[in-house]
Amino acid sequence: MEEDWSEGSIYSGDPARDELVKDAMGKIGPGKPVVIINLLRFREDADYQGLTHALASSIHTGEPTPSASGEEAYFKRYIPAYNEQCQKWFGDEHGKGQKILCVSKGMLPLLNYGRVPEEQGDANYWHAAIVLQYPNFERAMEFQKSDAYWEAAYHRAAALEDNVAWVTQPMEAA
Structure with missing residues (x-):
C-alpha cells in the first residue's frame, strides 16, 4: 500500500498504523464523528532527545526543552x-x-487480559487515559499529521513510553 504524507491524506506512511486506519475508516465510514480512547504510560523523565518523528524534529530544532517528568x-x-x-x-x-x-x-x-506484559503487572502499567471526540475520522487523522498537531505532540511524544488508541463511534444513550 503506497500512501502519501501530503496535506489531506489520512495516512502516515507507517504501514502497520495505516492498515489500522484504513480498516477503521472502512468500518466507520467517512464523515462520521468518532471518539478516540487513549491509554497512556509515561516515561519517568520526558525524552525530547529521543524523538524520531521527522515532523517533530523539523519543527523543534531550536532551544533545548527544559527537563520534566513524562507526566x-x-x-x-x-x-x-x-x-x-x-x-x-x-x-x-x-x-x-x-x-x-x-x-x-x-x-x-x-479487567485486562493479554495486553500488558505479565512482568509489568496490570496494576502498574497504564498511568492515565484521555478520551477525545472529533467531528469525523478523516479530520482527526489529517490533524494528527499537521504541523499544528506536532507543535503540541512534540511534548506528547517526549512524555510517553507507551500508549494504545482505540477509535469508536459515539452513540446516543438509550
Whole structure:
C-alpha cells in the first residue's frame, strides 16, 4: 500500500498504523464523528532527545526543552498546547466538534487480559487515559499529521513510553 504524507491524506506512511486506519475508516465510514480512547504510560523523565518523528524534529530544532517528568510534560505542556492547536485547526475551515471528553490519571485495573506484559503487572502499567471526540475520522487523522498537531505532540511524544488508541463511534444513550 503506497500512501502519501501530503496535506489531506489520512495516512502516515507507517504501514502497520495505516492498515489500522484504513480498516477503521472502512468500518466507520467517512464523515462520521468518532471518539478516540487513549491509554497512556509515561516515561519517568520526558525524552525530547529521543524523538524520531521527522515532523517533530523539523519543527523543534531550536532551544533545548527544559527537563520534566513524562507526566508533567503531558499534562502541563502537551494538553494546553494541544487545546490551542485544536482551536485553530477545528475552527470554521475544518468544522467544529473536537473536544476532550475526559482526562484521567491513576489507572486501576478492573479487567485486562493479554495486553500488558505479565512482568509489568496490570496494576502498574497504564498511568492515565484521555478520551477525545472529533467531528469525523478523516479530520482527526489529517490533524494528527499537521504541523499544528506536532507543535503540541512534540511534548506528547517526549512524555510517553507507551500508549494504545482505540477509535469508536459515539452513540446516543438509550
